[in-house]
Amino acid sequence: MNTATLNATTTSYGHVSNKTLWMCEQFSRSARSGGIFFGDNPLSYTMPVLVLQSSVVGLVTTTLKILFTPLGQSSFVPQMLGGLALGPSILGRISAVRKYVFPPRTFYVSETIAFFGSMMFMFLIGVKIDLMSLMRTGRKTWVIALLSFAIPIILTLVAAIILRRLFLLPQENLYNSIFYISFFLSSCSFHSTASHLADLKLLNSEIGRLSVSSSMISGTISGVLATSLFSHHSLSKDVSSFRMMISFLLLVAFIVFVCRPIMMWMIRRTPEGKPVRESYIILIFLMLLLCALFSELIGEHFIIGPILLGLAVPDGPPLGSALSEKLDGLVSAVFLPLYFLFSGTRFNSFVLEATSFSVVQVLAISSFFGKVLGAMLPSLFCKMSLTDSLSLGLIMSAQGITQLLYLQSSLYLNIIDTQTYGNVVISIIWLTGATLPLVKFLYDPSKRYLAINRRRTIEHASPDVELLLMACLHNEENTPSMINILDMSNPSEQRPICFYVLHLIQLTGRATPLFIDHQSSSNKSSSLYSSHSQRMINAFRSYEQQNQGKLVVNLFTSISPYETMHDEVCMQAAERRVSLLIVPFHKRWSSNGVVTESTHSIRAFNRQLLRTAPCSVAILVERGTLNRNNPLTSVSFYSVVVVFIEGSDDRESLVYAMRMADHPNVSVTVVRLIEPRRKSRNLMMRDIDGDLIHRFKVEYCIQIKRHDYREEVARDSVEMINVLKSFDGCFDLIMVGRRHANREFSSLFNGMNEWNEYPELGVVGDMLVSSDSTYNGSVMVVQQQILGFSGGGGGCYGGGSGGGHHGGYHHPDFHPDFHHLRQERPLNIPEVPRDTRVWPMV
Incomplete structure (x- = not known):
């Protein structure tokens, strides 16, 4: 028998405890079964169950995409709903599904693959970002970026102070984490905005260009502040914080002065019109793993290093295009569905409570109106039409995978509990799900001509x-x-x-x-x-x-x-x-x-x-x-x-x-x-x-x-x-x-x-x-x-x-x-x- 120490919030459907849960399961040295003809049950082994999980979540996610895409939804909403449908709130409550499809022992492996997929996704988004475009953005873009970040922060913090005094008790977890939640809901993300625009086919429209460039700026500010908040919460000694900062600067220096020159050398060595060598792709992949490992070693989130490395990769052909062509399909079709499955297993609707749920939804609505207002005001001042300004504000307010990563990091660091996590996930889904169809209805790029x-x-x-x-x-x-x-x-x-x-x-x-x-x-x-x-x-x-x-x-x-x-x-x-x-x-x-x-x-x-x-x-x-x-x-x-x-x-x-x-x-x-x-x-x-x-x-x-x-x-x-x-x-x-x-x-x-x-x-x-x-x-x-x-x-x-x-x-x-x-x-x-x-x- 194998005795494992598991956190109840990640391995037990419907059972939540802040204490350690001890579980006993049969242990097999082999991850593979001998097959049904040799008397084995394949679903008792890790590898067949992992393949089954990937197949089920892929099928559910694809079906939901087919149903929701005509309604103007991006891929984020059906992916998240697919993860929730297979979580402990719906199918996960069926004992047979929980026993054979989602046994606790497989979550070590599936969680690792899920985080690996999210790491690859964020790396690819970084590859596609042109940092030089930030230098060419105009004053209008900077104003929209700053206001769409500052106004929701202010509104949400004011709402958090009022709600905290009126409805929350000091012993509640939300009482202490409400300001973190306010920041997460008000944060911006280039990754989420670019993904939504690509799904809506608005990347090269007028508001698409404006929202992408604005979200680059506001998303960078959000990422820096989020990293600072996590570091401040996890560190208690100044000397540790100082060492961590020095290590982070060394990571940045390694990427800028070692990794990027190597990639530029690869580009120079690639003849025009010829594909990039496989050895170059493998070397960049090794750099990716090394940066993720170093981020974990110094106490940063493992995804920080891959994001910085992705930003260092020259976008476009030949290197950026080669990486995208080789990795996009695998990441989007295999790894990301598993990541959203993992995100869904953290959500349990049966632990939600009315008061905390209402408080979080009010904060989410405050943040939503703040982002819309922050994007609309400068747009209207610059003589944009009311419809276009509103569409820009709605796109800037849509959230996605970056906010999920913030939440999961907070859950890991015990900043928030499972109940708060579920409340915020619901707000992200329904606000994003309601926002994007409105954009598709309001904005038509072809009307200009x-x-x-x-x-x-x-x-x-x-x-x-x-x-x-x-x-x-x-x-x-x-x-x-x-x-x-x-x-x-x-x-x-x-x-x-x-x-x-x-x-x-x-x-x-x-x-x-x-x-x-x-x-x-x-x-x-x-x-x-x-x-x-x-x-x-x-x-x-x-x-x-x-x-x-x-x-x-x-x-x-x-x-x-x-x-x-x-x-x-x-x-x-x-x-x-x-x-x-x-x-x-x-x-x-x-x-x-x-x-x-x-x-x-x-x-x-x-x-x-x-x-x-x-x-x-x-x-x-x-x-x-x-x-x-x-x-x-x-x-x-x-x-x-x-x-x-x-x-x-x-x-x-x-x-x-x-x-x-x-x-x-x-x-x-x-x-x-x-x-x-x-x-x-x-x-x-x-x-x-x-x-x-x-x-x-x-x-x-x-x-x-x-x-x-x-x-x-x-x-x-x-x-x-x-x-x-x-x-x-x-x-x-x-x-x-x-x-x-x-x-x-x-x-x-x-x-x-x-x-x-x-x-x-x-x-x-x-x-x-x-x-x-x-x-x-x-x-x-x-x-x-x-x-x-x-x-x-x-x-x-x-x-x-x-x-x-x-x-x-x-x-x-x-x-x-x-x-x-x-x-x-x-x-x-x-x-x-x-x-x-x-x-x-x-």
Whole structure:
């Protein structure tokens, strides 16, 4: 028999005592069983029970995430509820579950793994923090950070003094710990804020950037004060405190002057574009364990060393990204659920008492209002809207894993008891659970550009001012095709072009998105990320030099999550008043016919742009000669065909092609598909489509002989497909509208929806690009801006765009409801100065 000394609050369900509890259990030297065929009960051994616990808590947590995520909850609430559900308050009260799934002997192992998981999680959050961004934050961020920490502290301490005198007795544990509880509830945490924002997909929104940078400052202050409080409570001699402080400074010096230089050496030894060596990752992991051990040896919390080491790791590629990619999945899927299970086993609802419960909830509410007020006051003073200010305050008030770690440390040091722990956990869960859905309901980052009521299309742009275009590139292979499209767009001194290039990079290895302006950039802080875009920059700069006076190219790099990348792109397009946004298709065809398919996230990104872009959107499918010609080294000739049926998207593609037709090395052919029963009406009636076709024939076909116009009669989809097949081998680029007017009444599209492989390309574009298509040229699918009535614009050279009525309609693939957005105050977008900027999106 094995006699173990266990604390009742951690090993006994439903039994709480401040005394030592002696338990006798059968002891086995082996952690593994021989299996049921050898007469063993696997649930009598540690290893099978630990695997069972991990499986059960993972299943419960995942199920709760599926249920709560649509309601606007972050992952923290379902994870915490999963831990509570398996704790002594619910399933833990069932004797069979307590005996076989959660026996006391396994909690030594599961608790160790749980704390190891929390250590790894906090280390990874530290890896993703860019400390340099703190140096670049403005006065507004510092004011929000300080007030959102100071005001809740003051309100909660005042409430604690009053409640302590009125409702608590000196012999109660809460009487002595109430001021600690006030601090824990008022504390801020970057880790919690960043996790909530990532779950809500608001990291690169306006309030996301502001709350992340503010929580970095307030969270640092909270962490320093929490460490001081714990140290003061655990130490009684000044000499011990002095030694502990010296040891802590030695730990910091070791991380800064030994560990970080080693990591910088690793980065220098890693070739650009190559993965980090496994030996480097193992060495950093050993540093992590060593720092955690040293923190425990000097009396600090074991998590302090890993957090400091994580902050010392250079964020982003190659090292920060490699650590995140290798550890994120394991930590979030395996270790963290076990940590929340352990947190739930510390909670027992049957020991709660009404008075102390009420006191803690009042303190929590005081802290909540203090944080909201502290964030809202400076935001309103800086002219933020009431909705945005309230959303910022709600995000800053949400709590998470950092507060749990504070509580567990307090429980370990006997600052609080199990009853107080349970009361605070309840307050954290219900306040966070009520706050985050409100944020999702109140704040929509897309409203800033969807509410724009100005026309941003090529069709309605004035022909005598510069054309504002924006292109998104995911990798270097997109560069040749985009330069060819830019060359075909015919920049000239009479009709110049302002071309914005956004290199989009998936956010890995850092928590805060980053936006880099490469205009004559010499800022050293951008050099690491600029290297990923350098070849693109060189190519576009060379083309700009060849076309001085005709073209201005502005290059940027945006590093953000793909789930929210469309918000950043749309905001940039709105601020710069572009008329057309060009994005590459998620598939590429090489010269030998090999198809390269990008990640699913790029396709989802394109579909989001089609829904929300504040301008026209063109999806470029790169193949054929378009991605092989190089206008930097040779003169290229292009043949373009426009498939015109009817509708605003077809007009947008034709107007863009008419601009290309002015280029001496571009020939444009317009093929209009007409149904027999509508042929006479289309030819005789002077509709808006007919006016544009007539203009093309008069200005280009008659005056410039290299251009052509023809009409093809098609009775059904089969004849339309035959017309499209006739283009094979004749043209470098096919331009087509994504949507077509009266599509549901046209015989040309009967039965085509059932065979639509890529709905984002429309019916005609899908026929040209689908897997059974034989066409080997490039395709550009154009969608005219969905929103907007009239307006003007500006750009690199100045000027504006004309107005016009919106002739588009919504495609059945997308059903956005924009009516409520038109009631918003129109976005006032100032002119954007062309300067050198590198700033984190925080």
